[in-house]
Amino acid sequence: MKTEVFVLCDFAQENDGKLSLMGAFDILVARQLPIIHPIMCAATRLRFAVYELGEHRFRIEFRDPDNELILPAFENTVKLENISDDSGVAGLVLQLTQVPFAKYGKHRVILYVDGQEIAEAPLYVRHGSP
Secondary structure, eight states, rough: EEEEEEEEEEEEEEEEEEEEEEOOOOOOEESOOEEEEEEEEEEEEEEEEEOOEEEEEEEEEEETTSOOOSOEEEEEEEEEEOOOOEEHHHHHHEEEEEEEEOEEEEEEEEEEETTTEEEEEEEEEESSSO
C-alpha cells in the first residue's frame, strides 16, 4: 500500500475513484485561543497492490501539540474490490466540523491502516491576526 495523498483541506469529495480537493492548508492563524474551526476535511488516496485486495481497517486521529486527542478517533473499513492490472485505489474523505483548538503549535492528523501508522498531516496553529 502506498499513500498518494493525505491532506487537510476546505472541501474534499470522492466519487468512483476520483478524489477532488479544494483549499489544501496546513496553517491556522488565531488572535486568541480557544478557537473553533467550522469545517475542514481530511482526505487521502491510497494505492493498493493486487495482492492487497479485500477489506482494510483505517483510523484517523487528530492530536494537539501535547499528543492529546482533540476529537474522537474516526474508524471505519474500506473494501477494495476493483483492481486494474496491478493495483487499485481507495479515496477516503473525513469531514470535520466544529474542530476545537486550545493550544498554539503543531497539531497532527494521523492515518492508520490495519493498525499501522502510514501518514501524517501537520496543522500549525499560530498566533497572529487572521
